[in-house]
Amino acid sequence: MPEQELTQRQKEVLECIHDFQEQLQYAPSILEICERLHIRSTNGVVGHIRALIRKGYLERSSKARSLKLTQKAHRIFQSFNNHMVPLLGRISAGSPFYVEENREQMIPFSPNRKTDGVFALKIQGESMIEAGIFDGDIIFVDSKKRAHTGDIVVALVNDEVTVKQFYPKEKCVELRPANRKMKSLRVPVNQVLIQGVVIGLQRSYE
Amino acid sequence: MPEQELTQRQKEVLECIHDFQEQLQYAPSILEICERLHIRSTNGVVGHIRALIRKGYLERSSKARSLKLTQKAHRIFQSFNNHMVPLLGRISAGSPFYVEENREQMIPFSPNRKTDGVFALKIQGESMIEAGIFDGDIIFVDSKKRAHTGDIVVALVNDEVTVKQFYPKEKCVELRPANRKMKSLRVPVNQVLIQGVVIGLQRSYE
DNA sequence: TGTATTAGTGAAAATATATTCAGTATTAAA
DNA sequence: TTTAATACTGAATATATTTTCACTAATACA
Structure with a gap:
Protein backbone atom coordinates (compact mmCIF):
# COMPACT_ATOMS: atom_id res chain seq x y z
CA MET A 1 0.00 0.00 0.00
CA PRO A 2 1.73 3.22 -1.09
CA GLU A 3 2.06 5.98 1.49
CA GLN A 4 -0.20 8.45 -0.26
CA GLU A 5 -3.25 6.20 -0.43
CA LEU A 6 -5.99 6.33 2.15
CA THR A 7 -7.14 3.40 4.22
CA GLN A 8 -10.82 2.49 4.28
CA ARG A 9 -11.23 4.04 7.70
CA GLN A 10 -9.44 7.24 6.68
CA LYS A 11 -11.76 7.55 3.71
CA GLU A 12 -14.72 7.19 6.07
CA VAL A 13 -13.38 9.93 8.33
CA LEU A 14 -12.76 12.23 5.39
CA GLU A 15 -16.23 11.55 4.01
CA CYS A 16 -17.75 12.19 7.44
CA ILE A 17 -16.07 15.60 7.64
CA HIS A 18 -17.12 16.40 4.08
CA ASP A 19 -20.75 15.38 4.64
CA PHE A 20 -21.00 17.27 7.92
CA GLN A 21 -19.74 20.43 6.23
CA GLU A 22 -22.19 19.97 3.35
CA GLN A 23 -25.14 19.43 5.67
CA LEU A 24 -24.56 22.05 8.34
CA GLN A 25 -22.35 24.51 6.49
CA TYR A 26 -19.69 24.46 9.15
CA ALA A 27 -16.92 22.06 10.06
CA PRO A 28 -17.47 19.36 12.69
CA SER A 29 -15.70 19.30 16.04
CA ILE A 30 -13.64 16.21 16.82
CA LEU A 31 -16.27 15.02 19.26
CA GLU A 32 -18.97 15.26 16.64
CA ILE A 33 -16.89 13.12 14.29
CA CYS A 34 -16.53 10.63 17.14
CA GLU A 35 -20.30 10.46 17.52
CA ARG A 36 -21.01 9.93 13.84
CA LEU A 37 -18.41 7.19 13.53
CA HIS A 38 -19.13 5.62 16.95
CA ILE A 39 -15.61 6.16 18.22
CA ARG A 40 -15.44 6.69 21.99
CA SER A 41 -12.16 8.51 22.33
CA THR A 42 -11.30 11.78 20.64
CA ASN A 43 -7.85 10.35 20.13
CA GLY A 44 -9.25 7.79 17.76
CA VAL A 45 -10.33 10.55 15.46
CA VAL A 46 -7.28 12.74 16.06
CA GLY A 47 -5.07 9.93 14.81
CA HIS A 48 -6.98 9.77 11.55
CA ILE A 49 -6.92 13.52 11.21
CA ARG A 50 -3.18 13.58 11.64
CA ALA A 51 -2.82 10.91 8.97
CA LEU A 52 -5.12 12.81 6.62
CA ILE A 53 -3.13 16.01 7.16
CA ARG A 54 0.12 14.18 6.56
CA LYS A 55 -1.24 12.73 3.32
CA GLY A 56 -2.42 16.12 2.14
CA TYR A 57 -6.17 15.71 2.39
CA LEU A 58 -6.88 17.99 5.34
CA GLU A 59 -5.77 21.30 6.81
CA ARG A 60 -6.44 22.81 10.16
CA SER A 61 -5.37 25.40 12.67
CA SER A 62 -5.58 24.75 16.39
CA LYS A 63 -8.93 26.51 16.58
CA ALA A 64 -12.39 25.10 17.05
CA ARG A 65 -14.02 23.72 13.92
CA SER A 66 -11.22 24.74 11.63
CA LEU A 67 -10.92 21.44 9.75
CA LYS A 68 -10.84 22.07 6.05
CA LEU A 69 -10.61 19.73 3.08
CA THR A 70 -7.81 20.44 0.63
CA GLN A 71 -8.21 20.61 -3.14
CA LYS A 72 -6.94 17.05 -3.29
CA ALA A 73 -9.67 15.84 -0.94
CA HIS A 74 -12.36 17.75 -2.78
CA ARG A 75 -11.43 15.93 -5.97
CA ILE A 76 -12.58 12.68 -4.39
CA PHE A 77 -16.09 14.03 -3.86
CA GLN A 78 -16.30 16.34 -6.85
CA SER A 79 -17.31 13.64 -9.30
CA PHE A 80 -20.58 13.14 -7.49
CA ASN A 81 -21.91 16.54 -6.68
CA ASN A 82 -20.05 19.68 -7.48
CA HIS A 83 -20.01 22.20 -10.24
CA MET B 1 -36.12 53.64 10.28
CA PRO B 2 -38.07 50.51 9.39
CA GLU B 3 -37.45 47.44 11.53
CA GLN B 4 -36.03 45.26 8.73
CA GLU B 5 -33.28 47.63 7.72
CA LEU B 6 -29.77 47.31 9.04
CA THR B 7 -27.85 50.04 10.81
CA GLN B 8 -24.42 51.02 9.55
CA ARG B 9 -22.76 49.14 12.38
CA GLN B 10 -24.85 46.02 11.81
CA LYS B 11 -23.82 46.05 8.15
CA GLU B 12 -20.21 46.25 9.24
CA VAL B 13 -20.61 43.27 11.55
CA LEU B 14 -22.34 41.26 8.82
CA GLU B 15 -19.64 42.16 6.34
CA CYS B 16 -16.96 41.22 8.83
CA ILE B 17 -18.48 37.76 9.30
CA HIS B 18 -18.85 37.36 5.55
CA ASP B 19 -15.29 38.42 4.79
CA PHE B 20 -13.83 36.21 7.50
CA GLN B 21 -15.68 33.22 6.09
CA GLU B 22 -14.49 34.03 2.56
CA GLN B 23 -10.89 34.39 3.64
CA LEU B 24 -10.46 31.50 6.03
CA GLN B 25 -13.24 29.16 4.92
CA TYR B 26 -14.70 28.88 8.39
CA ALA B 27 -16.86 31.12 10.53
CA PRO B 28 -15.31 33.57 13.00
CA SER B 29 -15.67 33.27 16.75
CA ILE B 30 -17.24 36.20 18.58
CA LEU B 31 -13.85 37.20 19.95
CA GLU B 32 -12.37 37.28 16.47
CA ILE B 33 -15.15 39.60 15.33
CA CYS B 34 -14.37 41.80 18.33
CA GLU B 35 -10.73 42.00 17.26
CA ARG B 36 -11.47 42.92 13.67
CA LEU B 37 -13.97 45.60 14.65
CA HIS B 38 -11.97 46.86 17.66
CA ILE B 39 -14.73 46.10 20.14
CA ARG B 40 -13.47 45.18 23.60
CA SER B 41 -16.37 43.24 25.00
CA THR B 42 -17.88 40.15 23.43
CA ASN B 43 -21.25 41.55 24.42
CA GLY B 44 -20.78 44.39 21.99
CA VAL B 45 -20.73 41.90 19.16
CA VAL B 46 -23.35 39.56 20.64
CA GLY B 47 -25.83 42.44 20.65
CA HIS B 48 -25.32 42.96 16.93
CA ILE B 49 -25.55 39.25 16.25
CA ARG B 50 -28.86 39.07 18.07
CA ALA B 51 -30.18 41.97 16.02
CA LEU B 52 -28.95 40.37 12.80
CA ILE B 53 -30.64 37.08 13.71
CA ARG B 54 -33.88 38.87 14.59
CA LYS B 55 -33.81 40.67 11.25
CA GLY B 56 -33.21 37.46 9.35
CA TYR B 57 -29.62 37.94 8.20
CA LEU B 58 -27.90 35.39 10.41
CA GLU B 59 -28.40 31.92 11.84
CA ARG B 60 -26.55 30.10 14.52
CA SER B 61 -26.63 27.28 16.98
CA SER B 62 -25.00 27.63 20.37
CA LYS B 63 -21.88 25.93 19.14
CA ALA B 64 -18.46 27.33 18.40
CA ARG B 65 -18.09 29.01 15.03
CA SER B 66 -21.57 28.17 13.85
CA LEU B 67 -22.51 31.63 12.60
CA LYS B 68 -23.99 31.37 9.15
CA LEU B 69 -25.29 33.99 6.73
CA THR B 70 -28.82 33.47 5.44
CA GLN B 71 -29.82 33.70 1.79
CA LYS B 72 -31.05 37.21 2.51
CA ALA B 73 -27.62 38.23 3.77
CA HIS B 74 -25.84 36.62 0.87
CA ARG B 75 -27.88 38.70 -1.52
CA ILE B 76 -26.23 41.83 -0.13
CA PHE B 77 -22.77 40.62 -1.07
CA GLN B 78 -23.59 38.81 -4.29
CA SER B 79 -23.44 41.92 -6.40
CA PHE B 80 -19.89 42.67 -5.31
CA ASN B 81 -17.98 39.48 -5.28
CA ASN B 82 -19.69 36.29 -6.17
CA HIS B 83 -19.75 34.23 -9.23
C1' DT C 1 -40.83 62.38 30.29
C1' DG C 2 -40.61 57.63 29.99
C1' DT C 3 -39.44 53.62 26.87
C1' DA C 4 -37.19 50.89 23.35
C1' DT C 5 -33.26 50.38 20.27
C1' DT C 6 -28.62 50.87 19.43
C1' DA C 7 -23.87 50.56 20.89
C1' DG C 8 -21.00 49.60 23.91
C1' DT C 9 -17.48 48.12 28.75
C1' DG C 10 -15.75 44.61 32.04
C1' DA C 11 -15.54 40.47 34.68
C1' DA C 12 -16.93 35.87 35.81
C1' DA C 13 -19.01 31.50 34.95
C1' DA C 14 -20.31 27.79 32.11
C1' DT C 15 -19.53 25.02 28.15
C1' DA C 16 -17.42 23.38 24.11
C1' DT C 17 -13.44 21.86 22.04
C1' DA C 18 -8.66 20.42 21.51
C1' DT C 19 -4.56 18.40 23.42
C1' DT C 20 -1.71 15.54 26.27
C1' DC C 21 -0.54 11.38 28.76
C1' DA C 22 -0.71 6.45 29.27
C1' DG C 23 -2.00 2.54 27.49
C1' DT C 24 -3.79 -2.02 24.13
C1' DA C 25 -4.11 -4.78 19.85
C1' DT C 26 -3.56 -5.83 14.83
C1' DT C 27 -1.25 -5.84 10.49
C1' DA C 28 2.34 -5.21 6.89
C1' DA C 29 6.90 -4.45 5.80
C1' DA C 30 12.38 -4.84 6.56
C1' DT D 1 11.72 -10.49 14.88
C1' DT D 2 11.77 -5.80 15.45
C1' DT D 3 9.61 -1.54 13.59
C1' DA D 4 6.16 1.52 11.85
C1' DA D 5 1.55 2.47 10.78
C1' DT D 6 -3.19 1.76 11.80
C1' DA D 7 -7.01 1.88 14.96
C1' DC D 8 -8.47 2.43 19.00
C1' DT D 9 -9.82 3.32 24.84
C1' DG D 10 -10.04 6.35 28.94
C1' DA D 11 -9.04 10.13 31.85
C1' DA D 12 -7.20 14.57 32.76
C1' DT D 13 -5.80 19.08 31.35
C1' DA D 14 -5.63 23.22 28.84
C1' DT D 15 -7.58 26.38 25.97
C1' DA D 16 -11.25 28.45 23.15
C1' DT D 17 -15.67 30.09 22.99
C1' DT D 18 -20.12 31.42 24.45
C1' DT D 19 -23.17 33.09 27.93
C1' DT D 20 -24.65 35.54 31.95
C1' DC D 21 -24.70 39.44 35.10
C1' DA D 22 -24.15 44.27 36.06
C1' DC D 23 -23.48 48.43 34.23
C1' DT D 24 -23.15 53.38 31.01
C1' DA D 25 -24.61 56.52 27.22
C1' DA D 26 -26.82 58.38 22.96
C1' DT D 27 -30.74 58.60 19.98
C1' DA D 28 -35.46 58.23 18.28
C1' DC D 29 -40.20 57.72 19.39
C1' DA D 30 -44.90 58.70 21.37
Missing part, protein backbone atom coordinates in the same frame (compact mmCIF):
# COMPACT_ATOMS: atom_id res chain seq x y z
CA MET A 84 -16.39 21.84 -11.15
CA VAL A 85 -15.04 19.90 -14.06
CA PRO A 86 -11.45 19.13 -15.07
CA LEU A 87 -9.98 21.19 -17.89
CA LEU A 88 -7.70 18.78 -19.70
CA GLY A 89 -4.52 20.07 -21.19
CA ARG A 90 -2.39 18.40 -23.77
CA ILE A 91 -3.65 14.92 -24.27
CA SER A 92 -0.74 12.57 -24.66
CA ALA A 93 -1.47 10.63 -27.80
CA GLY A 94 -2.59 7.08 -27.36
CA SER A 95 -2.50 7.07 -23.59
CA PRO A 96 -5.61 6.48 -21.51
CA PHE A 97 -7.66 9.59 -21.78
CA TYR A 98 -8.50 10.43 -18.22
CA VAL A 99 -5.13 10.20 -16.53
CA GLU A 100 -4.03 12.35 -13.63
CA GLU A 101 -1.25 14.11 -15.55
CA ASN A 102 -3.77 15.64 -17.87
CA ARG A 103 -5.81 17.31 -15.15
CA GLU A 104 -4.48 20.81 -15.30
CA GLN A 105 -7.20 22.68 -13.44
CA MET A 106 -10.84 22.61 -12.46
CA ILE A 107 -13.30 25.03 -14.02
CA PRO A 108 -16.94 25.68 -13.16
CA PHE A 109 -19.74 24.04 -15.07
CA SER A 110 -23.51 24.64 -14.99
CA PRO A 111 -24.58 23.86 -11.45
CA ASN A 112 -27.88 22.33 -12.47
CA ARG A 113 -26.28 19.47 -14.37
CA LYS A 114 -24.49 16.36 -13.32
CA THR A 115 -20.76 16.76 -13.74
CA ASP A 116 -19.98 13.08 -13.47
CA GLY A 117 -18.01 12.09 -16.56
CA VAL A 118 -17.85 15.64 -17.88
CA PHE A 119 -14.56 17.27 -18.79
CA ALA A 120 -13.51 20.43 -20.55
CA LEU A 121 -11.14 20.89 -23.44
CA LYS A 122 -9.56 23.94 -25.06
CA ILE A 123 -10.10 24.06 -28.80
CA GLN A 124 -7.05 24.29 -31.03
CA GLY A 125 -7.60 24.95 -34.70
CA GLU A 126 -10.45 26.02 -36.90
CA SER A 127 -12.05 22.77 -37.95
CA MET A 128 -15.42 23.61 -36.38
CA ILE A 129 -15.51 27.31 -37.17
CA GLU A 130 -18.78 27.14 -39.10
CA ALA A 131 -20.46 25.52 -36.11
CA GLY A 132 -19.46 28.53 -34.03
CA ILE A 133 -16.61 26.76 -32.27
CA PHE A 134 -13.54 28.94 -32.53
CA ASP A 135 -9.87 28.53 -31.74
CA GLY A 136 -9.40 29.11 -28.01
CA ASP A 137 -12.97 28.27 -27.03
CA ILE A 138 -13.50 25.81 -24.21
CA ILE A 139 -15.89 22.94 -24.86
CA PHE A 140 -17.57 20.72 -22.29
CA VAL A 141 -17.65 17.05 -23.16
CA ASP A 142 -19.80 14.29 -21.67
CA SER A 143 -17.77 11.10 -21.80
CA LYS A 144 -20.71 8.95 -20.71
CA LYS A 145 -23.15 10.07 -23.38
CA ARG A 146 -23.63 8.03 -26.52
CA ALA A 147 -23.06 9.86 -29.78
CA HIS A 148 -25.90 10.20 -32.28
CA THR A 149 -25.74 11.20 -35.93
CA GLY A 150 -24.83 14.84 -36.31
CA ASP A 151 -23.56 15.27 -32.76
CA ILE A 152 -20.31 17.13 -32.26
CA VAL A 153 -17.92 14.64 -30.71
CA VAL A 154 -14.38 14.37 -29.41
CA ALA A 155 -12.76 11.48 -31.27
CA LEU A 156 -9.43 9.74 -30.96
CA VAL A 157 -8.14 8.67 -34.38
CA ASN A 158 -4.67 7.22 -34.85
CA ASP A 159 -3.44 8.72 -31.59
CA GLU A 160 -4.83 12.14 -32.45
CA VAL A 161 -7.68 13.95 -30.77
CA THR A 162 -10.13 15.88 -32.95
CA VAL A 163 -13.46 17.59 -32.55
CA LYS A 164 -15.80 16.83 -35.44
CA GLN A 165 -19.38 16.09 -36.36
CA PHE A 166 -20.28 12.42 -36.10
CA TYR A 167 -21.84 10.49 -39.01
CA PRO A 168 -21.72 6.70 -38.62
CA LYS A 169 -21.79 4.66 -41.88
CA GLU A 170 -21.87 0.88 -42.45
CA LYS A 171 -18.29 -0.07 -41.71
CA CYS A 172 -16.71 3.27 -41.00
CA VAL A 173 -17.32 6.55 -39.30
CA GLU A 174 -17.42 9.88 -41.09
CA LEU A 175 -15.96 12.70 -39.07
CA ARG A 176 -17.09 15.89 -40.72
CA PRO A 177 -15.48 19.24 -39.96
CA ALA A 178 -17.51 22.44 -39.98
CA ASN A 179 -15.08 24.23 -42.26
CA ARG A 180 -15.44 24.32 -46.04
CA LYS A 181 -11.68 24.35 -46.47
CA MET A 182 -11.28 21.02 -44.74
CA LYS A 183 -12.20 17.52 -45.85
CA SER A 184 -14.30 14.89 -44.18
CA LEU A 185 -12.46 12.00 -42.61
CA ARG A 186 -13.65 8.40 -43.07
CA VAL A 187 -12.19 6.00 -40.55
CA PRO A 188 -12.86 2.27 -40.04
CA VAL A 189 -14.84 1.73 -36.83
CA ASN A 190 -12.00 -0.14 -35.15
CA GLN A 191 -9.62 2.77 -35.63
CA VAL A 192 -11.78 5.42 -33.97
CA LEU A 193 -12.62 5.96 -30.32
CA ILE A 194 -15.38 8.39 -29.43
CA GLN A 195 -14.29 10.06 -26.22
CA GLY A 196 -17.49 11.99 -25.64
CA VAL A 197 -20.18 14.30 -26.94
CA VAL A 198 -19.87 18.08 -26.81
CA ILE A 199 -22.60 19.41 -24.53
CA GLY A 200 -21.51 22.99 -23.94
CA LEU A 201 -19.22 25.82 -24.93
CA GLN A 202 -17.58 28.76 -23.23
CA ARG A 203 -15.75 31.67 -24.77
CA SER A 204 -13.85 34.54 -23.27
CA TYR A 205 -13.15 37.77 -25.13
CA GLU A 206 -10.45 40.04 -23.67
CA MET B 84 -23.37 34.83 -10.08
CA VAL B 85 -24.62 37.29 -12.63
CA PRO B 86 -28.18 38.28 -13.58
CA LEU B 87 -29.58 36.79 -16.76
CA LEU B 88 -31.78 39.51 -18.16
CA GLY B 89 -34.95 38.52 -19.90
CA ARG B 90 -37.07 40.67 -22.12
CA ILE B 91 -35.79 44.19 -21.97
CA SER B 92 -38.67 46.60 -22.00
CA ALA B 93 -37.92 49.06 -24.74
CA GLY B 94 -36.71 52.47 -23.65
CA SER B 95 -36.89 51.81 -19.96
CA PRO B 96 -33.81 51.99 -17.78
CA PHE B 97 -31.79 48.94 -18.58
CA TYR B 98 -30.94 47.50 -15.24
CA VAL B 99 -34.29 47.41 -13.50
CA GLU B 100 -35.30 44.76 -10.99
CA GLU B 101 -38.16 43.44 -13.11
CA ASN B 102 -35.75 42.32 -15.79
CA ARG B 103 -33.73 40.15 -13.46
CA GLU B 104 -35.11 36.75 -14.20
CA GLN B 105 -32.44 34.54 -12.70
CA MET B 106 -28.84 34.41 -11.66
CA ILE B 107 -26.37 32.29 -13.56
CA PRO B 108 -22.76 31.44 -12.75
CA PHE B 109 -19.89 33.37 -14.24
CA SER B 110 -16.14 32.74 -14.18
CA PRO B 111 -15.12 32.88 -10.55
CA ASN B 112 -11.83 34.56 -11.19
CA ARG B 113 -13.37 37.70 -12.59
CA LYS B 114 -15.15 40.61 -11.05
CA THR B 115 -18.88 40.32 -11.60
CA ASP B 116 -19.69 43.89 -10.66
CA GLY B 117 -21.57 45.43 -13.55
CA VAL B 118 -21.69 42.19 -15.51
CA PHE B 119 -24.96 40.79 -16.80
CA ALA B 120 -25.96 37.99 -19.14
CA LEU B 121 -28.24 38.09 -22.15
CA LYS B 122 -29.77 35.40 -24.32
CA ILE B 123 -29.13 35.96 -28.01
CA GLN B 124 -32.11 36.18 -30.33
CA GLY B 125 -31.43 36.16 -34.04
CA GLU B 126 -28.50 35.51 -36.31
CA SER B 127 -26.88 38.90 -36.71
CA MET B 128 -23.57 37.76 -35.20
CA ILE B 129 -23.43 34.27 -36.65
CA GLU B 130 -20.10 34.78 -38.41
CA ALA B 131 -18.52 35.83 -35.14
CA GLY B 132 -19.56 32.48 -33.69
CA ILE B 133 -22.48 33.92 -31.71
CA PHE B 134 -25.54 31.81 -32.44
CA ASP B 135 -29.24 32.08 -31.70
CA GLY B 136 -29.83 30.84 -28.16
CA ASP B 137 -26.29 31.49 -26.94
CA ILE B 138 -25.85 33.38 -23.70
CA ILE B 139 -23.45 36.31 -23.75
CA PHE B 140 -21.84 38.01 -20.79
CA VAL B 141 -21.73 41.78 -20.95
CA ASP B 142 -19.63 44.20 -18.92
CA SER B 143 -21.64 47.38 -18.52
CA LYS B 144 -18.73 49.27 -16.98
CA LYS B 145 -16.22 48.65 -19.73
CA ARG B 146 -15.64 51.23 -22.43
CA ALA B 147 -16.11 50.06 -25.98
CA HIS B 148 -13.21 50.16 -28.42
CA THR B 149 -13.26 49.86 -32.20
CA GLY B 150 -14.16 46.35 -33.26
CA ASP B 151 -15.54 45.27 -29.89
CA ILE B 152 -18.79 43.38 -29.83
CA VAL B 153 -21.24 45.54 -27.92
CA VAL B 154 -24.81 45.60 -26.70
CA ALA B 155 -26.39 48.78 -28.06
CA LEU B 156 -29.71 50.48 -27.51
CA VAL B 157 -30.92 52.15 -30.72
CA ASN B 158 -34.40 53.66 -31.02
CA ASP B 159 -35.71 51.59 -28.13
CA GLU B 160 -34.28 48.37 -29.54
CA VAL B 161 -31.47 46.28 -28.16
CA THR B 162 -28.96 44.77 -30.57
CA VAL B 163 -25.64 43.01 -30.41
CA LYS B 164 -23.19 44.25 -33.02
CA GLN B 165 -19.60 45.14 -33.69
CA PHE B 166 -18.71 48.70 -32.73
CA TYR B 167 -17.07 51.13 -35.20
CA PRO B 168 -17.21 54.78 -34.12
CA LYS B 169 -17.03 57.40 -36.95
CA GLU B 170 -16.93 61.19 -36.81
CA LYS B 171 -20.53 62.01 -36.02
CA CYS B 172 -22.13 58.59 -35.98
CA VAL B 173 -21.58 55.05 -34.88
CA GLU B 174 -21.42 52.14 -37.26
CA LEU B 175 -22.95 48.98 -35.84
CA ARG B 176 -21.76 46.14 -38.00
CA PRO B 177 -23.38 42.71 -37.93
CA ALA B 178 -21.35 39.56 -38.47
CA ASN B 179 -23.70 38.25 -41.13
CA ARG B 180 -23.21 38.83 -44.85
CA LYS B 181 -26.97 38.90 -45.40
CA MET B 182 -27.43 41.87 -43.08
CA LYS B 183 -26.49 45.50 -43.50
CA SER B 184 -24.43 47.77 -41.29
CA LEU B 185 -26.34 50.35 -39.30
CA ARG B 186 -25.14 53.96 -39.04
CA VAL B 187 -26.67 55.87 -36.17
CA PRO B 188 -26.01 59.44 -34.97
CA VAL B 189 -24.14 59.37 -31.66
CA ASN B 190 -27.03 60.92 -29.77
CA GLN B 191 -29.38 58.16 -30.81
CA VAL B 192 -27.28 55.27 -29.62
CA LEU B 193 -26.53 54.05 -26.12
CA ILE B 194 -23.82 51.47 -25.58
CA GLN B 195 -25.01 49.23 -22.78
CA GLY B 196 -21.84 47.23 -22.47
CA VAL B 197 -19.10 45.19 -24.10
CA VAL B 198 -19.40 41.45 -24.67
CA ILE B 199 -16.73 39.68 -22.59
CA GLY B 200 -17.85 36.09 -22.70
CA LEU B 201 -20.11 33.50 -24.25
CA GLN B 202 -21.77 30.28 -23.17
CA ARG B 203 -23.55 27.71 -25.27
CA SER B 204 -25.48 24.61 -24.36
CA TYR B 205 -26.13 21.81 -26.79
CA GLU B 206 -28.90 19.34 -25.84
